[in-house]
Amino acid sequence: MSADSLIGGNLLSIEDLSADGLAEVLEVAESFVEVNGRSVKKIPVLKGRVIASLFFEESTRTRLSFETAAKRLSADVLSLAVASSSVKKGESLKDTIETIEALGIDAVVLRHRSSGAAHQVSRWVKEAKVINAGDGTHEHPSQALIDLFTVRRAVAERRGVDSRGSGLALLAGARVLIIGDIVHSRVARSEMLAYAKAGAQVRVIGPGTLVPGNVEIYGAERAENLDVELAEADVVSLLRMQEERGSGRFVPSLHEFSTLYGIDERRARLIRDDAVITHPGPMVRGVEVSSLVADDPRMVVREQVTNGVPIRMAILFLALSTRGEMVNV
Amino acid sequence: MSETTIIQGGTLVLPDTTMKADIIIRDHVIAELGDGLDVPAGATVLNAEGAYVGPAFVDLHAHLREPGGEAAETVATGAAAGVKGGYSALVAMPNTVPAIDSVPVAAHVLELGRRSMLEVVPAGAITLGRRGEHLAPMGELAALGLTFFTDDGTGVQNAGLMRRALLYAKGLGLTLAQHCEDESLAGAGCMNASALSSRLGLAGRPAIAEEAMVARDLLLAQDTGARLHVLHLSTARSLAMVREAQARGVAVTAEVTPHHFTLTEESCAGYDPTFKVHPPLRGSTDVEALRIGLHAGYIDAVATDHAPHAPEMKERPFDEAAPGMLGLETAFSLTLEALGGGEADPVLLFKVLSRTPAHIANLTRHDQRRHGLSAHGGDLSIGTDANLVIVDTSTRSVVNRHDLASLARNTPYEGRSLIGAVRHTVVAGTVALRDGEFTR
Numbered sequence: 120m121s122a123d124s125l126i127g128g129n130l131l132s133i134e135d136l137s138a139d140g141l142a143e144v145l146e147v148a149e150s151f152v153e154v155n156g157r158s159v160k161k162i163p164v165l166k167g168r169v170i171a172s173l174f175f176e177e178s179t180r181t182r183l184s185f186e187t188a189a190k191r192l193s194a195d196v197l198s199l200a201v202a203s204s205s206v207k208k209g210e211s212l213k214d215t216i217e218t219i220e221a222l223g224i225d226a227v228v229l230r231h232r233s234s235g236a237a238h239q240v241s242r243w244v245k246e247a248k249v250i251n252a253g254d255g256t257h258e259h260p261s262q263a264l265i266d267l268f269t270v271r272r273a274v275a276e277r278r279g280v281d282s283r284g285s286g287l288a289l290l291a292g293a294r295v296l297i298i299g300d301i302v303h304s305r306v307a308r309s310e311m312l313a314y315a316k317a318g319a320q321v322r323v324i325g326p327g328t329l330v331p332g333n334v335e336i337y338g339a340e341r342a343e344n345l346d347v348e349l350a351e352a353d354v355v356s357l358l359r360m361q362e363e364r365g366s367g368r369f370v371p372s373l374h375e376f377s378t379l380y381g382i383d384e385r386r387a388r389l390i391r392d393d394a395v396i397t398h399p400g401p402m403v404r405g406v407e408v409s410s411l412v413a414d415d416p417r418m419v420v421r422e423q424v425t426n427g428v429p430i431r432m433a434i435l436f437l438a439l440s441t442r443g444e445m446v447n448v
Numbered sequence: 449m450s451e452t453t454i455i456q457g458g459t460l461v462l463p464d465t466t467m468k469a470d471i472i473i474r475d476h477v478i479a480e481l482g483d484g485l486d487v488p489a490g491a492t493v494l495n496a497e498g499a500y501v502g503p504a505f506v507d508l509h510a511h512l513r514e515p516g517g518e519a520a521e522t523v524a525t526g527a528a529a530g531v532k533g534g535y536s537a538l539v540a541m542p543n544t545v546p547a548i549d550s551v552p553v554a555a556h557v558l559e560l561g562r563r564s565m566l567e568v569v570p571a572g573a574i575t576l577g578r579r580g581e582h583l584a585p586m587g588e589l590a591a592l593g594l595t596f597f598t599d600d601g602t603g604v605q606n607a608g609l610m611r612r613a614l615l616y617a618k619g620l621g622l623t624l625a626q627h628c629e630d631e632s633l634a635g636a637g638c639m640n641a642s643a644l645s646s647r648l649g650l651a652g653r654p655a656i657a658e659e660a661m662v663a664r665d666l667l668l669a670q671d672t673g674a675r676l677h678v679l680h681l682s683t684a685r686s687l688a689m690v691r692e693a694q695a696r697g698v699a700v701t702a703e704v705t706p707h708h709f710t711l712t713e714e715s716c717a718g719y720d721p722t723f724k725v726h727p728p729l730r731g732s733t734d735v736e737a738l739r740i741g742l743h744a745g746y747i748d749a750v751a752t753d754h755a756p757h758a759p760e761m762k763e764r765p766f767d768e769a770a771p772g773m774l775g776l777e778t779a780f781s782l783t784l785e786a787l788g789g790g791e792a793d794p795v796l797l798f799k800v801l802s803r804t805p806a807h808i809a810n811l812t813r814h815d816q817r818r819h820g821l822s823a824h825g826g827d828l829s830i831g832t833d834a835n836l837v838i839v840d841t842s843t844r845s846v847v848n849r850h851d852l853a854s855l856a857r858n859t860p861y862e863g864r865s866l867i868g869a870v871r872h873t874v875v876a877g878t879v880a881l882r883d884g885e886f887t888r
């Protein structure tokens with residue numbers, strides 16, 4: 120077990136995990152895929168534990184994914200519909216967290232519109248583990264883990280090998296191309312860090328206003344020619360244009376963005392047949408991808424959604440475990 | 449009947465040299481100077497052995513929050529923090545609610561100041577409500593004795609309006625002080641724009657947002673001939689531009705804050721809003737340039753930008769938290785540290801903390817017209833107003849936010865060991881702080 124394992128810890132950033140710790144999450148998730156295939160999809164490993172799901176920014180799919188994961192592990196879920204709670208009436212984030220923790224919880228799954236909210240909450244809680252379900256434009260570590268997991272399984276399938284027990288071998292050396300609004304994307308930050316940690320070659324491309332000037336700090340490189348990059352990529356990661364974060368103001372129009380960086384049928388033909396195309400969803404047809412391409416067989420969007428549950432089961436399970444007493448699943 | 453005080457055994461810091469001498473204060477002024485003076489009957493004795501005696505400090509940049517922000521600070525508590533920090537005069541920033549943009553509000557703050565432990569001179573707003581649209585009644589406010597005007601909190605964004613304000617201020621002999629950050633560049637940024645802000649997912653306030661407005665205002669000041677003061681300058685390039693303009697004879701002065709020459713943007717890495725401030729904490733290259741500039745005497749004044757906030761304004765996500773940090777009670781020690789601690793040049797120390805800021809704020813003359821405000825930043829000569837501070841430069845103490853005189857607790861130096869201590873503060877001939885304790 121490596122030092123930077125998720126066991127008994129918080130998941131605030133991909134940087135909380137070493138490469139071994141990252142591989143560990145993927146392996147544990149594989150075992151939960153098997154659980155999800157059973158007729159009775161529930162295992163009692165977190166029975167009696169309470170997980171609070173605090174979504175200060177609505178995201179039905181992420182919230183449902185985490186809550187489903189918690190329930191499959193037999194944990195009790197305390198779901199706070201924050202949009203309609205006292206938080207809106209001016210109660211501070213700190214007060215809300217202290218109140219929730221006083222109810223006796225073991226973990227907080229936090230989604231917040233502000234970068235760093237999960238870090239701050241991790242300082243305010245006494246015992247509870249904190250799982251970052253997306254903070255502002257900072258990180259969305261569980262999504263990146265889902266993406267790596269999905270890509271690992273897709274590559275294994277294409278090569279006719281078993282993904283289980285493969286560690287990071289199927290990801291190492293892979294050429295990953297991330298396209299679009301990097302600046303406002305927490306998924307892009309977590310993906311760059313996670314793919315780089317897994318040994319992949321990460322390249323990013325997008326409008327000059329939407330690619331940070333220093334992607335090397337994430338272990339990535341900036342690319343210039345989309346057509347050339349598409350032809351070489353093993354993994355193409357599309358990002359949603361973050362309209363609510365104002366990314367529309369960074370390009371003249373979504374139409375122009377789509378013309379320059381969207382994946383239309385012509386660009387789709389440049390992508391290799393054995394490449395994997397990911398999108399964290401929800402997909403905006405006609406912006407990042409044309410309608411036809413959205414249904415391309417190389418797209419693994421549906422698998423990403425499905426894999427959300429086992430990955431989040433693995434995250435909750437590991438964070439609430441203690442070293443040495445890991446239950447067999 | 450006024451008190452008599454003797455300051456014994458200290459080293460006086462004069463404008464260009466130091467001298468061992470005792471001081472006797474009588475009738476609010478320095479009455480006698482000399483070695484081994486006899487203790488007058490009934491006099492309060494202030495021990496200055498091993499300490500420097502100089503003009504008490506003058507802060508060009510204190511947010512005292514009253515009226516409107518009494519949950520964070522009041523003029524009384526801000527003044528107490530000032531006295532503890534060695535100050536005899538504070539320029540109170542006008543970003544109160546309502547803003548200090550009218551005679552009644554300015555008169556109210558002056559009156560609150562008269563009842564406080566030190567002398568408070570409000571800065572007036574340049575524009576009504578600090579909205580950057582219409583000139584505030586600078587002439588009416590000047591009649592109350594205000595000479596320093598600023599929209600601090602923000603800068604005057606519109607270049608045409610700033611030019612008009614400079615021309616108008618020049619006609620009245622006033623100084624305009626600018627918070628230099630172009631909002632179209634700083635936007636919703638909440639820390640320095642850098643690789644670190646990108647990594648943290650926090651929107652950045654780039655150095656260029658400050659530098660573009662510094663450059664603009666230096667040109668406007670030169671063009672109009674008006675006096676300009678650059679508030680809380682925070683980058684190497686801003687400093688270089690100001691120095692270059694000064695060399696050309698532009699009537700510009702600049703201040704730096706202790707936090708900008710002490711803390712780097714790395715402090716923001718843990719998303720603790722205590723370290724959120726505008727302009728933001730910069731990278732180590734800028735911090736080092738400011739320290740070098742301060743040490744070389746290139747910087748006119750150290751000002752605190754003392755910005756108290758109630759806890760609930762800081763216990764928030766970083767991007768939503770209020771910008772600003774406390775400064776009055778730590779500025780002396782941090783300036784001393786930057787100038788070399790025990791090896792610091794005392795003349796330069798008192799120049800940047802007292803004499804030059806007093807000059808910039810027009811506080812060097814005893815002025816009856818200004819409601820009896822006394823003279824600050826003096827040369828310690830006989831007959832001058834006794835605004836004095838006695839400081840140790842070798843003792844060390846650890847900052848504990850619960851010990852602060854300020855009502856607020858948002859110090860970024862919690863737990864930090866600081867060199868030097870303010871031993872006594874004398875305001876207009878009255879001992880306000882003795883051995884680090886308030887006298888009343």
Ligand SMILES: [Zn+2]
Nearest residue numbers: 600601627726
């Ligand atoms: Zn300011």
